[in-house]
Amino acid sequence: MNTTSSERMNISQCRACDSTNLVLYLPLGDQALANRFLRPEDVNQPEPKFPLEVFYCGDCFHSQLGYTVPPEVMFREYLYVSSTSDAIPVHFAEYAKEMYERFMQPGDMVVEIASNDGCLLKGFRPYDVKILGVEPALNIAKIAREQGIETVSEFFTKELVHNTLIPKYGHAKAVISNNVFAHVNNIADFTDAGRELLADDGVWAIESPHILTMLKNNEFDTVYHEHISYLSLYALTPFFKRHGLNMFDVKPTAVHGGSNRMYLCKDLNKPMSEGLHKLLQEEIDYGINKPETYTVFHQRVEKVKESLMKLLRDLKAQGKTICGYGASAKGQTLVQYFGIGTDILEYIADKSPLKQDRLSPGMHIPVVSPDKIKRSPTDYMLLLAWNFGDEIMRQQEEYKNRGGKFILPIPNPRIIE
């Protein structure tokens, strides 16, 4: 399903404010879906590719993809299982503790939208609360249920909230959506649905990568088809107000290279926290509402591409071997946009058994278990999951002791010996 240039956009209005003034700033070409790892026997089947291009809205400055891949194509066989990183369960336990202590009482209900394998919800088990997950990926929802996390396997819409969730479970004191808001095409419906599910004195926490982190650190690899919006407080504060929700606080977290946890309530008069004021001002000071900011970002991404490709080609010319580490979505954007194929990377190591023995989307690099690094170590290791770089380098002590070197691609390519 390669699209032609006349089909490069399938939206005509900003998802946040309906303006038609959308400006392209990051064209990453046509790419295969970053989580669609192929079975070796399917490698000769046609592989769908879709435009991957980021626009900002000239009116509200919400950043977003111009082309939406239908969610049923993307999410029904989702291969990402969140528990595969060592750092994430700790983060989730703290997240649950904070939500419970700040906003909940015994007997209240917490609902997580896009609850994955139930990893975050498990963090609520020490507390006396009702726990419910909503997860559209059938295979992942099944894993959650097997671990005792009640999970409704549907997309989160107003209709689902109205017809199923409220009649069956009631309103939620806490709603959590972790790395999902940015993945939603119809954010207006999603927001209305969350508001309806929320008890009048409830709090909705939305955690998502912060666009400022992407812009400042050249993190263009947070862009992939599933990631439809790139969130700023500048665009979202008024958006939520229009949908009857008040963002009253924000907490920066270190996950995914730099995320924000935004807190929403129904009381439109609750004052904004000092931290929220400060971060909003930081966005404005950085130029979130200035077109030049986006032009400069694109130029810096092109420079990363040039210098990483020069580094990798020089190493290959010297006869060095290179592998990749981390078959995360972000790595696939980098690999595909830069055109890194099996001529450069021997394999990509990843801990997730769901991805092992498959081929990477678009470039068809074999994904293998990290055990392979012990059996056939390369001279260099490109850290595609650079956001877990410290953790990976700690785990690869043996590789390092043998003289193996690491390459960090972002924010600017460099070798770590």
Ligand SMILES: [Zn+2]
């Ligand atoms: Zn807009």
